[in-house]
Amino acid sequence: MKLAAENAALRSKLLPFLGMFTCDTGGDLNEVTHFYHYKDLEQREAVRAAAAKDAQWQAFIDASRPHVAKQESRIMVESAAVYEALGKPGAAAFRSPPQTLPNNPVYEYRQYQLHPGYGSVPKLLAAFADGLPEKVAADRDGLLVAFAHSDVGVLNNVVELWRYPSAAACIKARVSARAVQKWRDTIAAVTPGVQQFQTSLLHPTAFSPWR
Template sequence: MLRAAARSSVGQALCRGLATLPADHTGLLELRQYTMKPEGIKEFLRLTTETVELRKSLLPFLGMFTCDTGGVLNRVVHFYWYRDFDHRDTHRAASGSNAEWQDGYLAHSRRCLSQQESSIFVPTAGVMAAAGAAPVQDFAAPVEQAKKPALYELRQYQLKPGYDGVPKLVAAFQQGIPHKVAADKQGSLVFFGHTEVGMLNSVIELWRYPSAQACHDARKAARGVPEWRDCIAAVTPGVEHFSSSFMQPCAFSPMQ
């Protein structure tokens, strides 16, 4: 009975994936990571809160998060989605010529920063579809969780140099992730993709959970799934290192 139920859950996950056409998982995701001066993060968030509507009007803003644990703590992570590089250039030009944005926000907020980093990721359509995930630009929290606090986990993999690292990892995840999703009743995959610009052979996963404990419980559940263990065994030899960060959405973040 248990095996039949497990097969049913995986089948449902696969059906959800097939219902989400890979063609929807297109475009570019820009990941921006800002490291703050320890004394600057409160002021940065104050300025950003006051000008968030301007940000939304100028840029395809998806979400902004502070790091709770895992890596540099005085860090703000934010995401933007573009159809292509021309779309990005258009928005960057508009923000670059906006006096309120340049002189009223950036000129002041930059004083809070010690480092800025930007990377561009391409969504991995097959993995997103296999997980039954919506395109990142359309992501919304599950209805039953939408008005409750959330935690986002950002997982970053650095693969060994070479052309075959990303394809091998993607193939393994496409096979394994429906089984992970079937075992995880609380998590939602928000994004899975690999670098187009930045540190190459990098892969990121972004997951939403109702709490840190829910994320921990999901990991334990996944470790008991043979198909997921096979997936991790297949990708581990090609990974140089990976990291996990727990992040909390800012109050003004579209992603909550």
């Protein structure tokens, strides 16, 4: 993390960097998760090729590699239907609210692993686009950062990323959502298609654009 902090400005210069987080609980500890936004695969290839030619970036990669035990990369496609239902612009346009003290925001990273097949993801996305607005209306603190499904990597994987001012606010929002009948109906509709559901609480790094 020290090396990443020292090269944070370079990362933002070379890559469409959105956020970097460490896991607090609910997932593998000593794990770092970071997000980038590309408009298409062509842009991704061009940006990564340019970064590979940058000597300072390659020096950072070489220096950090001994500290990495495992690395995984996924390409996710955002859900326009969910964003439209909530009136949200998408992950690239998300801006963290101004910092206030005391301030210890957490990001809840929710992952759904669905059954194989072409219909699993569309069914969940349609159900969430229908049910999320009422859930959000009952949650004053949560901010949707990203909603997407996997295109490369483990398929039929759907993720949500939400920002809360604190871990306590996150849990309070979850309790409030359980009292919303429309949201309860949504969960009942999608649960048969879900193999596994995991939620993790993440802390943004000091140099993360998403704070």
